[in-house]
Amino acid sequence: MxxxxxxxxxxxxxxxxxxxxxxxxxxxxxxxxxxxxxxxxxxxxxxxxxxxxxxxxxxxxxxxxxxxxxxxxxxxxxxxxxxxxxxxxxxxxxxxxxxxxxxxxxxxxxxxxxxxxxxxxxxxxxxxxxxxxxxxxxxxxxxxxxxxxxxxxxxxxxxxxxxxxxxxxxxxxxxxxxxxxxxxxxxxxxxxxxxxxxxxxxxxxxxxxxxxxxxxxxxxxxxxxxxxxxxLAQFMGDRHGPAQPGSGPAAHAAVRAGADPEAQRVLERDPAGLADWGLRFALRVAVPDVVLFTDDGPDGAVTLVHDGAHSWAEVGPDADGRPVLRQGGPRRIGDEVLTAWAQWEGLGRPDVYDYGITVTPESQWAWQGSPDGPRWPITQPAPARS
Known part of the structure; x- marks a missing residue:
């Protein structure tokens, strides 16, 4: 052509x-x-x-x-x-x-x-x-x-x-x-x-x-x-940096590895809120190693959560249609997501443009509202090769 x-x-x-x-x-x-x-x-x-x-x-x-x-x-x-x-x-x-x-x-x-x-x-x-x-x-x-x-x-x-x-x-x-x-x-x-x-x-x-x-x-x-x-955008990562956890059902299944839930409970909030991109970004700030993916399940939409290593969670309806959190692994990763969700709501549900980043020779962190506002640490990169 x-x-x-x-x-x-x-x-x-x-x-x-x-x-x-x-x-x-x-x-x-x-x-x-x-x-x-x-x-x-x-x-x-x-x-x-x-x-x-x-x-x-x-x-x-x-x-x-x-x-x-x-x-x-x-x-x-x-x-x-x-x-x-x-x-x-x-x-x-x-x-x-x-x-x-x-x-x-x-x-x-x-x-x-x-x-x-x-x-x-x-x-x-x-x-x-x-x-x-x-x-x-x-x-x-x-x-x-x-x-x-x-x-x-x-x-x-x-x-x-x-x-x-x-x-x-x-x-x-x-x-x-x-x-x-x-x-x-x-x-x-x-x-x-x-x-x-x-x-x-x-x-x-x-x-x-x-x-x-x-x-x-x-x-x-x-x-x-x-x-x-x-x-908001998603880019390929640094080829020689830490591998980014995969998204989607296959990546979640690999972390879960067929294990049964170690804990589960009915939620008092509507899991449909997890589709909000303002919340998704807030979760990315507060729990940066956590991956979320929404998939269709037999009883309705299911949000799959994992850390790319050993901890996982699922948020979706049970047989009676009630929203249930199921999780397993060394971290209670679903609870971390819910805590960050509550924090986001407590901050007034800020959108992506309300966040910023500061970089110094000693540390890096994300903040919300202003550089003096709530902050979250960012892991430092490895030292440059000589």
Whole structure:
């Protein structure tokens, strides 16, 4: 499929972004950049689609419309570009999220940018369109992805340096500090090397663990940063960081391992409240290692909870339709969720934008309402390799 065949897909994406209000008003340059550098020019000829059982390939030469349909499926849909061991390991992020995160970056012409996690090069390309030639350096741990991105960036006529490096564990390539740092993969805690790489007053925008993305401003001391959560999204994690617990019934079943509940009780609250994304994010803050997934059970919706290790819980109806909590393992993980739920309600049911993060050389924490408000510790990253 050539440019003429893809034109309709590009127009539909632009219109959907407009209809849903996802072209940022404060960054009108983004719409121009996406039009000049459409995502298909950074997509490999093979994408992957989940068919309900496994990821199956979609080859551009074999099924051009299916390939384009996945690439331009929806403003909130990523396109899987790489599998490792049958699991997605790289993607072209959802267009709406890319636009919102670049808007959060507050990028201006002339800014020096460190793009952490090149992937296919699309985010680096959009940043270079705004910042200018030679202003973006991008690091990618996967040599094949780095080579692919170099080729696509060069074909687009963009002067972007792509280096093979682990951006979470290596410092900024070159000398000096940058004005902006954008990460395209999720970290639970911010590597201190990122803060050290950005000038005071500069911005760091990154996906936070399993859910959400954050925009930090580096303080005048050049060693700490603070900022607000800017939205909800799910990104692939740091390849060399701690593995993120899987979601879905299979991951829950693996943790439960066929064990019977060790404790159960009828709940006094409606478990349907667990579908609220404000609550889901609050649980992500308060019990960050806990995964929730809602599935259909024989008697109604069931929320599956686990920690990716040995503890699990289920919230769903019993035979009489009453909501019941069942749990097992060394932690009473269901009780932890209920405690965090009650705390969220006690705080006035804050939404995702009411939370922020502070990073210092000694510790990192999330907070609600203000930096002096309720706080929750964030586990520090491992020290950088020398």
């Amino acid at each position: 050539n440019d003429d065949g893809l034109a309709g897909y590009r127009v539909r994406l632009d219109a959907e972004m407009e209809e849903r209000g996802q072209w940022p008003a404060d960054s009108p340059w983004l719409r121009e950049a996406v039009a000049a550098l459409p995502r298909d020019r950074f997509a490999p000829d093979r994408l992957w689609r989940w068919d309900g059982w496994a990821y199956v390939p979609l080859d551009r030469a074999v099924d051009p419309d299916g390939w384009a349909g996945v690439l331009y499926g929806a403003v909130d849909s990523p396109a899987i570009t790489q599998l490792t061991g049958g699991v997605p390991s790289s993607s072209l992020s959802a267009p709406g999220v890319v636009a919102d995160m670049l808007d959060s970056l507050q990028l201006e012409p002339g800014h020096q940018v460190w793009d952490v996690g090149t992937g296919q090069g699309w985010t680096a390309a959009l940043s270079a369109w705004r910042a200018g030639p030679g202003r973006v350096v991008s690091t990618e741990v996967d040599e094949d992805l780095a080579a692919f991105a170099r080729g696509r960036l060069a074909a687009a006529g963009l002067d972007v340096e792509v280096r093979v490096a682990d951006g979470s564990r290596a410092g900024l390539p070159g000398d000096g500090r940058v004005d902006r740092l954008q990460a395209t993969y999720a970290v639970e805690a911010v590597p201190l090397s990122w803060v050290e790489a950005v000038r005071p007053g500069g911005r760091i925008v990154y996906p936070w663990g399993r859910l959400g993305y954050v925009a930090l401003t580096v303080a005048e001391d050049g060693a700490s940063a603070r900022g607000w959560v800017h939205g």
